[in-house]
Amino acid sequence: MRKKLFLLSILAFLYFGRAIGYASDFSIDQTIIYNCGFSETCLVSNSISITNNTSEVFASEYTLNTGLKDVSKVTALNQKSNALSTQVDVLNNQSVIKIFFDRPILGKGNVTNLTINYETKETIKYTGEIWEISIPKITKTQEVNNIKITVSVPNNFGPLMYTVPRPNKEETENNRFVYSFNGADIPEGINIAFGEYQLFNFEIYYYLKNDNKLLSQTFEVPFPPNIKDIQKVFVSKLNLKPKNLKVDENGNYIAQYKLEPGEAERVEIYGLIQIFNKEINPAKGGDFKDIPQKIVEKYTKPKKYWESREENIIKIANELLKKDGTVSENAKRAYSYAVNNLKYSVERTKRSYLERFGAVKALQNPQDAVCMEFTDLTIALLRAMGIPAREINGYAHSEDISKRPLSVFYDNNKDLLHSWVEFFDPEFGWVEIDPTWGQTSGLDFFSKMDVNHIVFVRKDDPNYPLPPGVYKDETSNKKSVTITFGNKNLLKENLAPLDSFVSKEKKFSPTYAFLITFLTAPALYMIYLVLRGVLGEFKRKG
Structure with a gap:
């Protein structure tokens, strides 16, 4: 009887993985344990059972793509705990481990057991006030019967902030929290965070100049806003008190500064921003009929860049829409369409x-x-589906810009900004989602946002208001937005809540548009800047 040598390769963590060879020749069971600790290292143990489904084929070697670039101290053991030869290569920025069997097991129904161990710092980060575990998404290949994943962390990491998806089992043993998952239930990876909130220091300046020689002008600039249950802003310094500080219908905090003819000012605001987690279950979202009509009318209109009435957009939206689903379930379909059909271009950002x-x-x-x-694309699809949606511009902290890209520039003298989406569900209110990071990281940025996104502005108009980072002194290379992690002890200091600066008057003064063209691109995108100003009085000298 002729035996066939077969190179078995299980790409368990690849975004588009598949087994090489005949999937029906073998059956695979995997148990993966991540033991993570305060050293910001996870010890990964991957126990694998390979069952022969035929007597004519056997496995002589095994290849595992970890889905991670950073792996070290790789070992492999057979079922008798004897060491096996290994080879580690980096392909497409991912470590691939190849194991060579010393004695391939022959015969239908016979089982080869092995354990692959390695360490990685890539799946665990301690940033600011938060411990975060991020495990790449798993593609279950044909020959894999079962994948079980366990994540174990010290029980003094802090309170559980979120775990996406929900584990099948939670328990405490040996002073550790242990979370168990079924691989079939985690198509978008595992994301677990511990802590109460994230805390950032911010320093923002706005350079304002009235080039008009005859008229005074009132400029409007946005401060980072308070958002109920999500974002809380405290001010430690505001060098120039605004003429007015109003909250507009999108929740933006718009400060007005009046400048005399030829006058220039540099407005500086420093403080702390607390970011809290908001997690949703799309299946428990609200019904379309319960969305207030005023919100539908305002936030489903087509706008420049959001062509929700264009033929192809409508066609895709109609194919995505499930009338018996909740608003959030349908929004998830639009989000997933963008994640699965667009690809982030690093080259274009340069x-x-x-x-x-x-x-x-x-x-x-x-x-x-x-x-x-x-x-x-996400906003256009949402609006075409009848789901209110708007744009968010802000800052997003990232430890790995290849998986969580920040902006369209890498120049350290530029302000690094990011753009994401907000949709309205009558059960949850406004919900932030990030399809960009959903695509680049393979994690779920729909059911929950991390606590590393800081909102600067929320926009029903793609061009207004412009976020901090745009109001720059073009003669200076200094960043106009600086964000660093804060210390919770600073919250005990005498900081002023942002709302204490809000004016009591309910309406803005009438505004007029002035068109200014930037000669260099702002960090988020190149556009024409429209500043809104109040007509002033003619001033006569002498």
């Missing part, structure tokens, strides 16, 4: 000028997307 494509052109150039295209 260009000095970046054209904003909009939703329609993003579909025509799916391999050339950055955060703007993910945002615009």
